[in-house]
Amino acid sequence: MLLSLPTLYFVVRLIDRTRQDTVLSTQEHYIDQISGMFTSIRGQRHDYLNHIQVMHTMLQLGKLAELKAYMSDVVKETHQVGDIVQHDIPAVGALLKAKTAVALSLGIDFVSDFSGPWNPKSPVKIIDIVKIAGNLIDNAFDEVVKLPAGERRVRASFKLWDGFLELTVSNPGPPISEAAKARLFEPGFSTKPGENRGLGLPIVRERVAHYDGTLTFHSDENRGTVFQVRLPQKAAQLS
The missing domain is CATH 1.10.287 (Helix Hairpins)
Incomplete structure (x- = not known):
């Protein structure tokens, strides 16, 4: 029709x-x-x-x-x-400082690290790195605030190696249900109440796909939840 x-x-x-x-x-x-x-x-x-x-x-x-x-x-x-976060991307440093302040106010033990030389000719826009990292860290914060104060931990690791930027964000807590996993990247889907929810992970997936990167995650009782993103740092690596 x-x-x-x-x-x-x-x-x-x-x-x-x-x-x-x-x-x-x-x-x-x-x-x-x-x-x-x-x-x-x-x-x-x-x-x-x-x-x-x-x-x-x-x-x-x-x-x-x-x-x-x-x-x-x-x-x-x-x-x-x-x-002072010492690395080559000031915008990411500012993001991590902002997240550290938020974590402090929520009683979250937030630790981040950044290693490896940044390629200034990288095809990946810094604004997209901030979008991806910010949304993954926000998602982890939303999960750990449900835990007792002493168990609220979030780790964010940035590694530049082998021509890729690898970002890993992890947090403890109950595993994501199979039903939620199936809809995790669906726009508007969220396990949390409120408006403007369910937008972060779809944004992450879209930006990662834009650069022909990879986005993987696992969630279980023992290791908690871990999201990992790999983005190519050389134009020749983009298809």
């Missing part, structure tokens, strides 16, 4: 509006996270004097064990936000 021109025009406008709404929602999401990062940094500066006063008082009272534990907590929190 052929659609009439007015109906076809309406459908096209609806698709375009949906795409614009999705882009706007994604932009607002990352703006909120960047804002959260700066809030965490400002908060550390604001609390610095309080920490010094507390530690000075503990020292005067001879509470050395308590002082050591308190100092350890302060140093750990400072390192989580304050360390």
Whole structure:
């Protein structure tokens, strides 16, 4: 059955509006996270004097064990936000800093690492690396916040080797059900309530496919859930 021109025009406008709404929602999401990062940094500066006063008082009272534990907590929190991520892609460094601030606010132990030389002539756009990594990390955060505080861990590893960028994001937790696996990359599907859900993984798959990369995942009781992306770093590798 052929659609009439007015109906076809309406459908096209609806698709375009949906795409614009999705882009706007994604932009607002990352703006909120960047804002959260700066809030965490400002908060550390604001609390610095309080920490010094507390530690000075503990020292005067001879509470050395308590002082050591308190100092350890302060140093750990400072390192989580304050360390400079040393790698060749500043945008990815900014993303990881934003995610670190979010993780800190949610009680998530988030660790990331980046190794290998970045190829400045890579056909892969940095904005797409940020999209892929950001969505996978967000997805992992959404899962671990369901766990008790001491079990919330997310690992993100970037490796540049053998002509590929390899990104691995892992988290503990219950395995993804077989029913959910079948629909995992379906636009709009999500195991979480709320609007604008179910968009992250389809975006990841689309961007990976655009570069003829690979996207794999496994999820089980013992190893938790692991997503891995491999993107070619040389134009000649793209088909």
